[in-house]
Amino acid sequence: MGMKEDGPKRPNKKLLYYYGIILLITILLNALVMPALAERSVTEVTYDTFLEMLDKGEVAGVKRDSDKLSFWTQDVQQALNGQLSLKNLNSENLKIYKTGLWPDDDLTARLKNAGISFSEEIPTQASPLQNFIFNWVLPILMFVVIGQILSKSMAKRMGGMGNAMTFGKSNAKIYAETETGKTFADVAGQEEAKEALKEIVDFLHNPQKYADIGAVLPKGALLVGPPGTGKTLLAKAVAGEAHVPFFSISGSEFVEMFVGMGAAKVRDLFKQANEKAPCIVFIDEIDTIGKKRDGSGFSGNDEREQTLNQLLTEMDGFDGRKGVVILAATNRPESLDKALLRPGRFDRRIPVELPDLKGRVAILKVHAKNVKLGSDIDFDAIGRATSGASGAELANIINEGALRAVRQGRAFVTQADLEESVEVVIAGYQRKDAAVSMNEKRIVSYHEVGHALVAACQSHSAPVHKITIIPRTSGALGYTMQVEEGERFLMSKEEALNKIATLTGGRAAEEFIFHSITTGASNDIEQATKLARAMITRYGMSSQFGMVALETVNNQYLGGDTSMVCSPETARLVDEEVVSIVKQQYAKAMQILKDNAAKLNEIAAYLLERETITGEEFMEILNAGKENAEERAEAPKPEEMQAAESGQENGAAAEQNS
């Protein structure tokens, strides 16, 4: 375990270097700069000027060198004798002169007569000690003081590492949170993750039990999932349940440091963790240091690599039986260096997925625990309307709802508050001041009703929950919200096609009614294209290619950017099929709108007047005077508010008004 000795050694070495440099500077000053300065203050005069000054009695001391004669005035002599304070030495009248040597035999006698001191050697200053102090001790002391001040301020910038001279001993308080105060009860849903973590809690409670039987628990577990799903919360809950200290640091904190500091920080973290064992060490965003090392040799990020290597060394080095458990979180597991995932390191992987309907309802309830609720609250409805929302977003929805209640001067939260805050979280706040022209509002009305009508007239799409043309801060000028009735896991090919048709419904309505189109459909277009492409390349729903993966998803949890894994020729065919799918669905949507032109006009006018209509109102108008109305109502569809879902109509129309 080299790490223990390594820590303190490093700063000592640094200190030595530093003092070495100070010494060097001082020597240089004394050897080069001082004489040069002294040389400057010597004025060269002719020999007869010397004689003249000598006659006038201005010369107080003379020194003979092999090649020159130096002499000086009374003031200098006094200074040399220590009778004058040093600060006067610089003044004008304190001059040392020199002149060439002249064969002058009676000079000695004349000097003697005049009582002038003369020598072969320049008389040393009165106090050699003083000289020593000024030339050596003071400069060195000064450097030491400056060094201390600099290192302190440097340490401060590095996030309170304390004294830079003692890097190895930075204070525990930065990471440690002795009691997190969180328990598994604070984490709603995530039952599998909790189950997997319970073993770790048990181990921390009773390491001896595991040691006795010879079992070794994994040193580390990797929490993997999309942002905001409660990974940090789970790690805290483990520490809370086990009543052990919680050391937390984010991967990015390691990398922002100076070269070598990341590795030092890792060493430091583990040293402290070892001292406080049993404990939890939580490393958030581990991907920032744990990224795959590219074997390209010319790596632009030595610092990161060094930090990662140090982390691996530490993980191998420490004794798992002591009770230090390392939890790390990431939402880009695919980018992690394989070395991190080897046995003895983060060999246990705990998925922390987006909550399902049950999970969402549970999370809403957990966060509503301390919120005063009205009697009309229906968490189930909110849960259904928030498919795809993360725990963090759900927590936010509850809080937004409570804030809205306060704004409206109520003492409790109503269902309307929560419904509005769902929309705030999805699409931003209402923009009441947005100056959307009447003409644009009309276009938006038709666009949204177009979506809704196409959705409602197809058998396999989620019921319309709400249509609104109130602009939102996200730039949406309106949107149609579809909410499925239950949990949803699979999508059939037919449903996928219908979804594309629904997405094209907005643009189709614009074209049908106004014979001109706007930029308002950009988001619809993007989503329709994405889905059509995925059907072909990932879901095997293309008759042309069948069950062949033509794309890989690079990032499972973050937006899922993909890359094609096929020949350029195939890629071209895929593009063609994407175009053809979207075109077909657009034609289908257009046909639906043409068949229901009267309803389209009627509902759009109603929406324009009301600005927001509910799914029931929509269906009522749609079904009025229709015989086959019940057809749709009989096909209850599972949840999933289609992300088009709430289609945000961004685009130039929005930009013009903002």
Ligand SMILES: Nc1ncnc2c1ncn2[C@@H]1O[C@H](COP(=O)(O)OP(=O)(O)OP(=O)(O)O)[C@@H](O)[C@H]1O
């Ligand atoms: N399952 C859950 N139960 C209760 N609250 C949750 C849950 N998931 C998330 N939250 C809420 O969301 C907040 C943010 O979650 P947390 O920071 O743990 O997410 P994370 O997965 O670590 O996110 P990131 O990947 O962005 O770091 C929590 O503080 C909590 O309020």
Ligand SMILES: [Zn+2]
């Ligand atoms: Zn749209």
